[in-house]
Amino acid sequence: MDKLILKSISGNYIVTIAIGKKYLKIWNEYFRKNWITYCKKNKIGLIIITKDLIDKKNIYWKKPTWQKLLIGKYLEERYPKKIKNICYLDTDIYLNPFSPNIFDSHDEKKISVVSMFKNLPYDLFETKKKISYLRHNFYSKKYPLDSSLFMNINELYNYHNLKPQKDYFCAGLFVFNLKKFSKDMYQWFFKYDKNTHSITNGDQTHLNYEFFKEGKIKILPYQFQALWNFEIVNKFPFLYKKNLRKKELILECVEKSILENFFLHFAGSWGESDMYKIKKILSKKKINSYKKYYDYLKIMPSAKPKGIIRPSKFK
Numbered sequence: 001m002d003k004l005i006l007k008s009i010s011g012n013y014i015v016t017i018a019i020g021k022k023y024l025k026i027w028n029e030y031f032r033k034n035w036i037t038y039c040k041k042n043k044i045g046l047i048i049i050t051k052d053l054i055d056k057k058n059i060y061w062k063k064p065t066w067q068k069l070l071i072g073k074y075l076e077e078r079y080p081k082k083i084k085n086i087c088y089l090d091t092d093i094y095l096n097p098f099s100p101n102i103f104d105s106h107d108e109k110k111i112s113v114v115s116m117f118k119n120l121p122y123d124l125f126e127t128k129k130k131i132s133y134l135r136h137n138f139y140s141k142k143y144p145l146d147s148s149l150f151m152n153i154n155e156l157y158n159y160h161n162l163k164p165q166k167d168y169f170c171a172g173l174f175v176f177n178l179k180k181f182s183k184d185m186y187q188w189f190f191k192y193d194k195n196t197h198s199i200t201n202g203d204q205t206h207l208n209y210e211f212f213k214e215g216k217i218k219i220l221p222y223q224f225q226a227l228w229n230f231e232i233v234n235k236f237p238f239l240y241k242k243n244l245r246k247k248e249l250i251l252e253c254v255e256k257s258i259l260e261n262f263f264l265h266f267a268g269s270w271g272e273s274d275m276y277k278i279k280k281i282l283s284k285k286k287i288n289s290y291k292k293y294y295d296y297l298k299i300m301p302s303a304k305p306k307g308i309i310r311p312s313k314f315k
Helices: 021-042 064-069 070-077 124-138 153-159 178-189 203-216 226-233 247-260 284-295
Strands: 001-008 012-017 045-049 085-089 094-097 109-115 173-177 217-219 264-265
Touching: 001 021, 001 070, 012 021, 012 064, 012 070, 021 045, 021 094, 045 070, 064 070, 064 178, 070 085, 070 178, 094 247, 109 203, 124 226, 153 203, 173 178, 178 203, 203 217, 217 226, 226 264, 247 264
Parallel strands: 012 045, 012 085, 109 217
Antiparallel strands: 001 045, 085 173, 094 264, 109 173
16 A cells, blocks of 8 residues: 655654546655655655555545545554654655755644645735636636635535634645544544545645644744745736746746745646656756755855956857
């Protein structure tokens, strides 16, 4: 059901779920090398789950994204006493190889998440207006200019008949201690059967409800789960234009966004969310080049005069 790709002496592991040949192929093709680079740098283990953790005939079976609630208990039994903390990630996330170790920002007494509504570097309402307008004008006139995209926190919970909580996170990333939270997450999974309704046909709002109701939450900086949908409309809206959708241009914009953040998530099903599909993003050659740049930034200049230097000397 799983594949142990990298072991960790610290007991900290990144875990993802790629159930189905399509998702496993995408992860292997575009993200695997990037994750391994980050994990090796920070001495983090890596596990990928490729089979259902519950029988499809079970009344509580739900689409694979829900099964992130089962990974703690499953891994406790599969690798007893070897795994301490887990960072669950969706498969469509790029990791900045120069970013800090996410476990250094985690409090083992809490579940760490990244808010989708608070502490953002952008105005959320304005960002959603941009998303709506650009999709409507450049992808499909059928995309509504007014939709559930604009629901606030309370409206999202109320729609699912759940008591509103104080915040709302993207369930593509969370960090937790197995010993402290695996049992609770396992029980949360079995509170909802396969007929559970969701506005996105997924787990997001229900996970938010259970996590925040638990009350032991740490909000990580936005940089640990920057959303490409937010990044593209605020920094690179020109990429929506068909005549500008060149791979080289997209690559440069995606890399810039990754390097300005820690983790970059390509969540969603619209066209912009497929812009990770460029194999040369953060290639080994590029990483070596960026390393020289970051190393240089750490050096304090002497500020000693070098005389007048004219650009013509470099022609």
